[in-house]
Amino acid sequence: MSTLIDGAMRPVYLDNNATTRVDPEVLEAMLPFFTEQFGNASSMHAFGAQVGGALQQARRQLQALLGCEFDHEIVFTGSGTEADNTAILSALETQSSARQPRDEIVTTAVEHPAVLALCEWLEKTRGVKVHRIGVDAKGRLDLEAYRRALGPRTAIASIMWANNETGTIFPVEQLAELAHEAGVLFHTDAVQAVGKLPIDLKTSEIDMLSLSGHKLHGPKGIGALYVRRGVRLRPMIRGGHQERGRRAGTENAPAIVGLGKAAELAQQWMAHEQTEVRALRDRLEAGIVERVPRCIVNGDPESRLPNTSNIAFEFIEGEAILLLMNQYGIAASSGSACTSGSLEPSHVLRAMNIPYTAAHGSTRFSLSRENTQADVDRVIDVMPAIVARLRELSPFWNEQTASEVQFNPTYA
Numbered sequence: 001m002s003t004l005i006d007g008a009m010r011p012v013y014l015d016n017n018a019t020t021r022v023d024p025e026v027l028e029a030m031l032p033f034f035t036e037q038f039g040n041a042s043s044m045h046a047f048g049a050q051v052g053g054a055l056q057q058a059r060r061q062l063q064a065l066l067g068c069e070f071d072h073e074i075v076f077t078g079s080g081t082e083a084d085n086t087a088i089l090s091a092l093e094t095q096s097s098a099r100q101p102r103d104e105i106v107t108t109a110v111e112h113p114a115v116l117a118l119c120e121w122l123e124k125t126r127g128v129k130v131h132r133i134g135v136d137a138k139g140r141l142d143l144e145a146y147r148r149a150l151g152p153r154t155a156i157a158s159i160m161w162a163n164n165e166t167g168t169i170f171p172v173e174q175l176a177e178l179a180h181e182a183g184v185l186f187h188t189d190a191v192q193a194v195g196k197l198p199i200d201l202k203t204s205e206i207d208m209l210s211l212s213g214h215k216l217h218g219p220k221g222i223g224a225l226y227v228r229r230g231v232r233l234r235p236m237i238r239g240g241h242q243e244r245g246r247r248a249g250t251e252n253a254p255a256i257v258g259l260g261k262a263a264e265l266a267q268q269w270m271a272h273e274q275t276e277v278r279a280l281r282d283r284l285e286a287g288i289v290e291r292v293p294r295c296i297v298n299g300d301p302e303s304r305l306p307n308t309s310n311i312a313f314e315f316i317e318g319e320a321i322l323l324l325m326n327q328y329g330i331a332a333s334s335g336s337a338c339t340s341g342s343l344e345p346s347h348v349l350r351a352m353n354i355p356y357t358a359a360h361g362s363t364r365f366s367l368s369r370e371n372t373q374a375d376v377d378r379v380i381d382v383m384p385a386i387v388a389r390l391r392e393l394s395p396f397w398n399e400q401t402a403s404e405v406q407f408n409p410t411y412a
């Protein structure tokens with residue numbers, strides 16, 4: 001085993017659900033908008049018109065990726081987080097003025113903080129009732145509880161398309177139909193789904209959808225909210241008339257152009273994602289599970305993003321695994337959130353009721369079209385030694401557990 005330190009090895013980046021590298025073609029498309037094409041799209045001269053045209057093109061590129069019909073259904077935002085916040089706050093405002101006011105939110109226990117932290121704040125400061133639908137051990141949504149939670153008081157159902165930690169995919173098209181049967185608006189945080197799964201909004205009942213540039217090889221600090229024609233949107237940011245008055249502030253033209261290009265490329269790479277990236281992920285997973293005793297694959301094996309693998313290495317700490325992997329030039333992510341300084345397992349793994357000893361050692365590997373078989377084989381090569389070394393130090397891994405080692409993994 002050679003480490004990054006002794007050999008000048010190419011680093012292996014397997015943290016693409018956290019962020020992706022900007023595609024060189026995206027960067028190339030963006031550059032002119034920092035130099036010659038610096039105009040303000042709102043200006044009444046050629047400098048403005050050029051930029052205005054580029055923004056329109058980006059909107060069409062996104063439309064093509066999402067399969068939506070009208071370009072004004074796309075509102076550019078400053079991030080995926082902003083898109084999520086806008087959708088939920090807008091729904092609460094538009095629904096509260098109805099004859100029968102709706103003031104409750106239906107969401108899940110496993111959303112990204114972009115949704116969960118907002119809901120928590122609304123609950124604490126505005127008395128909004130939030131229903132957080134639970135999941136089973138594989139991360140699958142409790143459909144019956146979802147159905148029961150939807151009612152005449154529900155302002156919006158906000159359910160993520162695919163989970164960032166486990167890759168588990170929720171049946172959002174079906175969930176949108178159920179919401180509509182109850183007269184409820186439906187929003188989905190599709191930040192992890194866009195670019196990885198084929199999406200066709202015109203044949204779905206989804207009302208609003210959030211996405212983010214930097215999760216699909218586009219730039220950071222740019223996102224978009226799809227708002228179906230006819231759905232009212234209250235702006236979260238007020239000011240100028242940009243985005244038809246739905247999101248004020250001079251457009252971030254380079255980033256919007258970059259997002260458009262990233263969307264176009266994602267469409268071209270979609271088949272690759274579904275086949276090659278999936279095959280690499282499966283090779284990684286099978287290789288690790290075969291060589292490392294006592295590991296569990298988290299998430300729904302039947303319905304999962306093609307790029308994501310979340311593996312629990314029992315009896316050790318995810319943070320320690322990451323540190324050792326980092327010494328070999330391998331970047332991944334753990335399932336613990338060290339927000340409070342303590343290494344609590346993430347809310348997603350807790351909602352799945354993953355045993356404590358496994359949740360702590362959960363590690364997320366998230367691939368992209370830039371990964372190679374050599375990358376994956378490097379990880380398979382070093383993981384057994386990394387895990388063995390940490391288990392030697394683990395107070396939970398004693399002679400007895402070691403002798404009970406089962407080489408056939410259990411799928412949670």
Ligand SMILES: *Cc1c(COP(=O)(O)O)cnc(C)c1O
Pocket residue numbers: 017018078079080081082112114160162163164189190191192212213214215221222223
């Ligand atoms: C990354 C992510 C977000 C936030 O997007 P930003 O553009 O980083 O604000 C929201 N939801 C999910 C599921 C994500 O993975």
